């Protein structure tokens with residue numbers, strides 16, 4: 001079983017802050033959807049002939065004979081919630097975001113977990129190409145704000161149901177000539193869903209892909225115009241993007257724009273999308289899914305969205321030496337003896353009420369050990385309270401840098417401390433400014 005804790009959890013927490021802040025800035029409402037859904041929901045939306053549903057889903061039967069599945073992804077659940085809770089009767093568009101665990105059955109190996117976290121953003125009731133561009137911009141900004149370098153979008157258009165008919169025909173004709181050499185999955189896909197041939201990870205199948213017909217050559221007038229607009233918006237927003245003519249994202253619900261998010265490792269800057277030695281790491285993806293609501297029995301609703309692989313983003317951040325934004329306490333409360341301990345508890349309450357982050361260890365008796373903890377945290381001031389201070393209603397403020405300590409009346413403590421912290425900060429800025437090491 002895989003647990004996440006310090007120091008990695010600090011990066012997860014930072015990323016969650018970034019996701020929450022940007023979701024708010026882009027006008028998304030938070031939604032919590034259940035981990036368990038009817039298996040049928042994923043069969044109808046993601047599609048039966050996908051690895052996700054066919055091979056990687058945890059399915060269970062309840063005593064009441066319901067067949068449930070641990071969610072492999074979030075979009076289907078959000079679409080179900082949209083229909084079930086009457087979001088369609090609210091002013092459109094509706095923007096929803098979620099964060100939570102997804103499940104994928106596989107043999108656990110390094111870096112691939114059966115449970116992993118995804119954050120997702122669904123922009124529902126939006127058909128304008130600006131929505132596609134806005135969505136990609138949000139995804140890129142989340143990656144950048146978290147500290148990932150060279151974040152870019154790989155995108156393609158897979159057209160609508162109308163233009164896909166001729167593309168599928170061309171694709172089938174191309175692959176039929178290679179069918180003997182295809183893997184067993186692809187032999188089947190040739191008859192069930194030819195688009196998925198492009199997703200195959202088998203080496204021989206991947207080799208055939210580079211000469212396969214490209215989706216963009218088969219787009220109808222509307223799809224072509226939509227995609228052109230999306231690219232124009234991306235240009236104007238200065239989003240770093242590359243066209244990937246074979247990107248199809250193998251889930252049934254996508255149409256038109258599909259995209260993946262990648263962070264190119266800092267050693268290898270891209271010259272163009274196709275000239276790289278190492279595959280850049282993908283950390284998320286999405287696209288338009290105008291048919292999904294209908295597929296689930298809801299009203300016609302255009303939509304676009306994406307999901308981020310949170311564990312993958314943290315992994316990339318670690319490789320790129322992104323440091324967690326750790327907040328250390330600014331003061332440390334040191335107590336001596338039982339009466340002082342009680343007093344310290346009250347003092348800590350006062351400090352918290354004033355927004356002053358204080359370190360403490362009330363279980364410790366040794367003053368030396370408490371000073372060591374204060375030193376380790378790098379706090380500038382220690383507040384010391386012993387039996388004498390309790391009786392005299394006073395507290396000692398010790399400057400940990402100079403060793404000077406001063407006795408202050410209890411009621412003046414907050415004021416005195418704030419003044420010192422303010423001066424200490426100013427001091428630090430001046431030192432940095434003149435290049436003197438602080």
Ligand SMILES: [Zn+2]
Pocket residue numbers: 159160161162163164219220221222223224
């Ligand atoms: Zn079309």
Ligand SMILES: [Zn+2]
Pocket residue numbers: 182183184185186200201202205
């Ligand atoms: Zn294959």
